[in-house]
Amino acid sequence: MELLTAAKDVDYFIFDDSERPIPFVLEHTWAKMMFRILRTSATSTVETKGLEAIAECLVKEMGEMPGLSRERILAQLQREYQVDVEKMVTNFMKRAELNGYPPGTTFLEIMTKNWVSFAPQLMGTSR
Numbered sequence: 001m002e003l004l005t006a007a008k009d010v011d012y013f014i015f016d017d018s019e020r021p022i023p024f025v026l027e028h029t030w031a032k033m034m035f036r037i038l039r040t041s042a043t044s045t046v047e048t049k050g051l052e053a054i055a056e057c058l059v060k061e062m063g064e065m066p067g068l069s070r071e072r073i074l075a076q077l078q079r080e081y082q083v084d085v086e087k088m089v090t091n092f093m094k095r096a097e098l099n100g101y102p103p104g105t106t107f108l109e110i111m112t113k114n115w116v117s118f119a120p121q122l123m124g125t126s127r
Contacts, residue, residue: 011035014058015076016067024062031112038108048081052092053107055085060106 003013003021011032013021026032035057038050055077063070077085092107101110 012039012054012058014062014068014073016065017072018067020067022062022065022068024058028112030115031108034108034111034115042081048083048088051077051081051083051085052088055089056092057106057108059089060104 004010007013007023009025010023011026012024012035014024016022026035035054038053041050042048042054055074058073058077059070062068063073074085074089096107097103101107
């Protein structure tokens, strides 16, 4: 959390195999907002609500970077949150598949796309 407090533009830090912090930054405003809502929920609730979506996103976006892997990312999250993140993500992805989410997409991507298409109606600016 100290790293996130110091780097306001960074959405998360994942530590590589040399224990260097690798910043994760979302450029899309709505995706950033949704990710940070999920992050706040995961860090402030006993049930770590939102952690599955965070983990899914981090694995997809950072899992193949040098020094990182799905296993490494999930292990870090498990240490940070003290829950079985692997099981949570596996169940989360099964539910997503059953709900018809397109393969290879994340919850965050789908929610951002839905929000972007629906936001004008909420703000009264749709045509």
